[in-house]
Structure formats: structure tokens, C-alpha cells
Amino acid sequence: xxxxxxxxxxxxxxxxxxxxxxxxxxxxxxxxxxxxxxxxxxxxxxxxxxxxxxxxxxxxxxxxxxxxxxxxxxxxxxxxxxxxxxxxxxxxxxxxxxxxxxxxxxxxxxxxxxxxxxxxxxxxxxxxxxxxxxxxxxxxxxxxxxxxxxxxxxxxxxxxxxxxxxxxxxxxxxxxxxxxxxxxxxxxxxxxxxxxxxxxxxxxxxxxxxxxxxxxxxxxxxxxxxxxxxxxxxxxxxxxxxxxxxxxxxxxxxxxxxxxxxxxxxxxxxxxxxxxxxxxxxxxxxxxxxxxxxxxxxxxxxxxxxxxxxxxxxxxxxxxxxxxxxxxxxxxxxxxxxxxxxxxxxxxxxxxxxxxxxxxxxxxxxxxxxxxxxxxxxxxxxxxxxxxxxxxxxxxxxxxxxxxxxxxxxxxxxxxxxxxxxxxxxxxxxxxxxxxxxxxxxxxxxxxxxxxxxxxxxxxxxxxxxxx
Ligand code: IFM
Numbered sequence: 001x002x003x004x005x006x007x008x009x010x011x012x013x014x015x016x017x018x019x020x021x022x023x024x025x026x027x028x029x030x031x032x033x034x035x036x037x038x039x040x041x042x043x044x045x046x047x048x049x050x051x052x053x054x055x056x057x058x059x060x061x062x063x064x065x066x067x068x069x070x071x072x073x074x075x076x077x078x079x080x081x082x083x084x085x086x087x088x089x090x091x092x093x094x095x096x097x098x099x100x101x102x103x104x105x106x107x108x109x110x111x112x113x114x115x116x117x118x119x120x121x122x123x124x125x126x127x128x129x130x131x132x133x134x135x136x137x138x139x140x141x142x143x144x145x146x147x148x149x150x151x152x153x154x155x156x157x158x159x160x161x162x163x164x165x166x167x168x169x170x171x172x173x174x175x176x177x178x179x180x181x182x183x184x185x186x187x188x189x190x191x192x193x194x195x196x197x198x199x200x201x202x203x204x205x206x207x208x209x210x211x212x213x214x215x216x217x218x219x220x221x222x223x224x225x226x227x228x229x230x231x232x233x234x235x236x237x238x239x240x241x242x243x244x245x246x247x248x249x250x251x252x253x254x255x256x257x258x259x260x261x262x263x264x265x266x267x268x269x270x271x272x273x274x275x276x277x278x279x280x281x282x283x284x285x286x287x288x289x290x291x292x293x294x295x296x297x298x299x300x301x302x303x304x305x306x307x308x309x310x311x312x313x314x315x316x317x318x319x320x321x322x323x324x325x326x327x328x329x330x331x332x333x334x335x336x337x338x339x340x341x342x343x344x345x346x347x348x349x350x351x352x353x354x355x356x357x358x359x360x361x362x363x364x365x366x367x368x369x370x371x372x373x374x375x376x377x378x379x380x381x382x383x384x385x386x387x388x389x390x391x392x393x394x395x396x397x398x399x400x401x402x403x404x405x406x407x408x409x410x411x412x413x414x415x416x417x418x419x420x421x422x423x424x425x426x427x428x429x430x431x432x433x434x435x436x437x438x439x440x441x442x443x444x445x446x447x448x449x450x451x452x453x454x455x456x457x458x459x460x461x462x463x464x465x466x467x468x
Pocket of ligand 1: 405412421
């Protein structure tokens with residue numbers, strides 16, 4: 001890990017107009033899975049088939065969004081990233097629009113604006129309508145076309161009030177965990193299919209970007225990418241080369257087509273060796289995908305430690321956390337200096353404004369006898385990541401805002417409800433919301449628009465209203 005070059009004390013003040021908020025996604029928080037005409041998504045099917053925790057009820061945010069929005073306003077947040085559920089809006093994936101589904105988001109956008117909160121919707125956060133899955137899902141190019149049509153519907157309904165659109169969340173995770181590793185819906189395990197899917201997800205991003213530009217020329221558009229910096233475990237050139245290979249797989253395979261209009265040659269060569277020609281890429285695809293967005297959404301959590309000892313079929317191996325390095329309650333290394341390195345690298349290599357669309361971690365603190373949730377690990381990590389971000393801004397990186405993952409403890413996909421990422425604790429039985437220490441600390445940061453001391457916001461009498 002490279003030490004950061006700035007030894008002078010930064011001022012830690014953020015630019016005026018900086019977006020401060022939190023993020024969620026529809027399947028992870030909404031619940032109301034069968035209400036108001038919502039159809040099933042691939043995640044309803046996948047969780048039912050495997051007997052996993054599901055999003056059937058989740059945080060009941062579908063009904064409780066007004067009080068959740070009050071809570072955000074109470075914390076001083078001025079932005080909220082949420083996702084639109086495709087199976088609510090176009091239940092069959094294509095064709096008829098469900099007015100009740102659209103009306104829900106219409107009310108929510110109004111409600112956020114009334115509270116001074118900028119809505120930042122993501123068009124797709126993995127809840128593909130099951131009806132589309134039955135027609136091939138993301139293995140079919142037609143799904144990208146369906147996504148473009150769905151985007152137009154969302155733009156026509158909400159585009160007069162939304163000025164920042166996010167397209168497809170984390171195509172690496174959706175394609176690799178969903179189609180290579182079988183850990184996410186729809187649970188397939190094939191490298192070639194995952195690469196085909198990744199291309200269609202990028203195509204969907206490109207098509208949506210085009211529609212947004214045509215219909216809402218003054219709106220900003222971006223794609224939230226899961227960016228995992230890859231660090232060699234030793235200085236051995238073989239490990240360094242392996243880390244660069246893994247960087248191609250996790251990061252450049254998405255950054256390069258979106259920002260340079262081409263897939264990285266070294267990674268394409270590797271994939272062609274492993275799976276044969278990537279013959280689904282058609283003329284014109286990379287022009288569409290490579291129409292430069294206004295921003296990249298950075299979803300940053302941890303680094304990957306890479307060794308050259310191959311784990312077939314890929315010629316590298318991802319190692320567990322380094323002993324002695326702090327980890328979150330899910331075992332991910334908590335390494336804020338890597339966040340700094342990532343932001344500086346994105347600026348240096350791609351020169352594009354960044355919006356932190358996710359950052360956070362699992363700390364499973366529960367309310368104490370006094371009702372207070374002392375998630376000190378999250379307070380410490382949040383502060384350290386904000387300091388890293390502010391140093392990056394001082395180094396010249398353009399960061400538009402920071403949206404913490406997540407507002408609420410929610411459904412962590414295949415991991416279920418056991419992993420708590422929220423600033424706000426959610427009691428699974430009662431749905432009661434409890435503002436954690438981290439949220440109170442974050443509110444103090446937002447109020448000051450600078451990184452304050454770790455104890456700020458935590459002392460004194462608690463004046464949080466009840467958020468039951
Ligand atoms: O919960 C997820 C989110 O849906 C996508 N990015 C990573 C988060 C934590 O794993």
C-alpha cells in the first residue's frame with residue numbers, strides 16, 4: 001500500500017454545495033414485495049429457491065419512507081441515493097407501465113425535495129423483473145433495449161425534478177457474483193456468460209445515458225462502479241503483474257469502456273484465452289458505452305490482496321485480510337488510505353468528477369441498555385474515510401459528494417440481515433429505527449461541512465425524536 005504523499009495538515013473543509021447523504025437500494029429496503037402491482041424480481045426467486053432471507057418485508061421503506069426522509073433531514077443530509085424498482089414500474093420488464101409503481105417514486109421525489117434532500121435515483125440495482133429473466137435476462141441483448149425503454153419511462157415521470165441519474169449499479173458484482181460465482185441472483189456459474197452479461201450491462205448503461213442526454217440534456221448521469229484496488233502481496237514482479245491483471249478484471253474492464261471507449265487490451269486478451277472470442281461485442285457498441293458520463297459513482301469498501309499463485313481459471317489469487325490490519329465485522333480490511341489512493345488514481349487516469357455513491361462497512365452494534373447504539377468502529381472508519389476523501393480533494397480530485405452505505409441496516413443480499421451496514425439501526429421485529437452514534441457523528445460533520453473530532457455529535461443529551 002503506498003503511503004500518501006501529503007504530510008501537511010489538511011483543512012478538511014468540503015466545497016460549498018457538497019452533497020452529503022446516504023444510499024439504499026429498492027430490494028434491500030423497500031419490502032412491500034407484492035403491493036401495488038409490483039411483480040417478482042430475480043431476487044425474489046433466488047432467495048425463495050435457496051431459502052435465504054428475502055426482501056419481502058426488508059425495512060418496510062416502501063411505507064416508511066416519509067419518516068425515513070424526516071430522519072435524513074434531521075441528520076442534515078441534503079442528498080439521498082435510492083433505486084427505482086423496475087418490477088414496480090414495468091412489471092413485465094417491457095410493455096405496460098404500472099401507474100401505482102411510478103406514483104410511489106413520484107411522491108417520494110416530491111417528499112425528498114420538500115425536505116431539502118436531492119433525490120439521486122439509480123435506475124437498476126439488481127432487481128431485474130423475473131419476466132425478463134425468463135426471456136434470457138442479461139444474457140440477452142434485448143434486456144439492454146428493455147432497460148433503455150424503462151429509462152425513458154422513468155425520465156418522463158421524474159426527470160423534471162431529478163438532476164442526477166445513476167444507471168446500472170456495480171456491473172462487476174452483478175455479472176461476477178450473479179453469473180460466475182453463483183452467489184447472487186440468478187445464481188449461474190460460468191465465466192463466459194458473466195462476460196457476456198457484463199457487456200450487456202454496460203450496453204444498458206450506454207443506452208440509458210443516451211436517453212438521458214436526449215430527454216434531459218441538463219441532467220448529470222453517472223454509473224456507480226464497485227472499485228476494488230488490487231494490491232500485490234509482495235514486491236515480487238509476478239505478484240505485481242497479477243495485481244494489475246486483477247485490476248483489469250475488477251476495475252478497468254468497466255472504467256475503460258465507459259471512459260475510453262475500449263476494453264483494456266491485456267484483459268481482453270486474457271479473457272479470449274480463457275473463453276474464446278468475445279463475439280457479442282458489435283460495431284457501435286463501444287461508441288454507445290463510451291459516451292462519456294458526467295461522473296463516476298465510486299463504491300469503495302476495501303482492497304483486494306493479490307498473489308500470482310493462480311486460482312483457476314484466473315491467473316491470480318485473492319488472499320484474506322492481512323494479519324494485523326483492522327477488519328470490519330464481515331472481515332473486510334478497513335483501509336481508508338486505500339480510498340485516498342483510489343480517488344487520486346481515478347483522477348490521474350481518467351480525469352472525471354467523482355461522486356462517492358457508496359462507502360461503509362459492517363459493524364453489528366446493537367442498542368445498549370440505555371438504547372444507544374455505540375458503533376464506535378463505524379464512527380472511527382467513517383472519520384478516517386472522510387479524512388482520506390478530503391485529502392484527495394486537496395490533491396485536486398473533484399468529488400461532488402459522499403453518500404454513505406447505508407442509511408439503514410438492510411438486506412445484505414445473500415448474507416441476509418445479519419450484516420448491519422446502517423447509520424441507523426433497524427429492529428427486525430418492530431422496524432423501529434435508532435440513530436446510531438455513527439449517524440450522530442455524521443450529522444456533526446455535515447453541519448460543520450468538515451471532518452470533526454470523533455466525539456463530536458455524541459456528547460450531551462440526545463434529542464432524537466422517536467423513529468418507530
Ligand atoms: O449492499 C451492497 C450494495 O447493494 C452494493 N454495494 C455493496 C454493498 C455492500 O456489500
